[in-house]
Amino acid sequence: MLQPNDYPVSVQFDLSKLVFSPVLEKVERRVSDMAKHFHDKDAAQTLVTQGDKLLYEVLYHSFETSKSDMVMCLTRIFSGTVGDEYHMTKGHIHARDDQAEIYFCLQGEGYLLLQTLDGEFRAERWTAGTLSHIPPMWAHRTVNTGTNDLVFVSVFNLSAGYDYGVVEAKGFKKLVVEHDGQPTLTDNPRWNP
Numbered sequence: 001m002l003q004p005n006d007y008p009v010s011v012q013f014d015l016s017k018l019v020f021s022p023v024l025e026k027v028e029r030r031v032s033d034m035a036k037h038f039h040d041k042d043a044a045q046t047l048v049t050q051g052d053k054l055l056y057e058v059l060y061h062s063f064e065t066s067k068s069d070m071v072m073c074l075t076r077i078f079s080g081t082v083g084d085e086y087h088m089t090k091g092h093i094h095a096r097d098d099q100a101e102i103y104f105c106l107q108g109e110g111y112l113l114l115q116t117l118d119g120e121f122r123a124e125r126w127t128a129g130t131l132s133h134i135p136p137m138w139a140h141r142t143v144n145t146g147t148n149d150l151v152f153v154s155v156f157n158l159s160a161g162y163d164y165g166v167v168e169a170k171g172f173k174k175l176v177v178e179h180d181g182q183p184t185l186t187d188n189p190r191w192n193p
């Protein structure tokens with residue numbers, strides 16, 4: 001017997017504004033939420049005292065039924081840097097070890113950084129139209145290296161769960177920094193002190 005939430009649901013994207021409706025939840029992350037993640041702690045602290053700029057926002061729509069728990073999110077990372085490091089998401093790995101995720105870049109340019117617990121690292125270059133599959137047990141973070149907002153959609157299962165601690169501990173092997181006006185991947189000193 002079908003329950004009320006077992007019926008099909010659609011959400012509508014506005015492809016010029018890059019938003020969808022209805023948004024069921026919204027999360028905002030500012031510099032102060034990311035203090036542990038940027039390598040230039042002084043630059044981060046200064047920005048916190050100067051208005052604590054918004055780095056990115058995530059809009060959520062979940063599609064829970066009696067037998068499934070898919071979620072769709074739209075992340076918008078605003079353009080800019082903290083010190084020389086480009087705006088980026090916190091990054092996480094999923095708590096469950098059998099959960100993959102799809103990311104689809106709608107606008108902007110940047111990188112999807114991926115890393116396993118054993119230290120395998122990948123950086124996927126992103127432009128509008130790039131779709132990436134994140135296999136289970138790869139931590140993931142997105143970085144906006146462009147002058148426009150970086151906007152992408154993610155689709156995953158809610159029961160995948162989140163583990164932010166693994167990225168918070170040491171970050172990813174590479175930092176994405178602006179060097180001579182160009183996005184550059186450099187070694188993260190927290191990996192090779």
Ligand code: F6R
Pocket residue numbers: 058073075089090091092101140141154156
């Ligand atoms: C969900 C997912 C994305 C991110 C979002 C914000 O599994 O990967 O929807 O949650 O891009 O990044 P975090 O969660 O790292 O702050």
Ligand code: ZN
Pocket residue numbers: 092094101140156
């Ligand atoms: Zn994820």
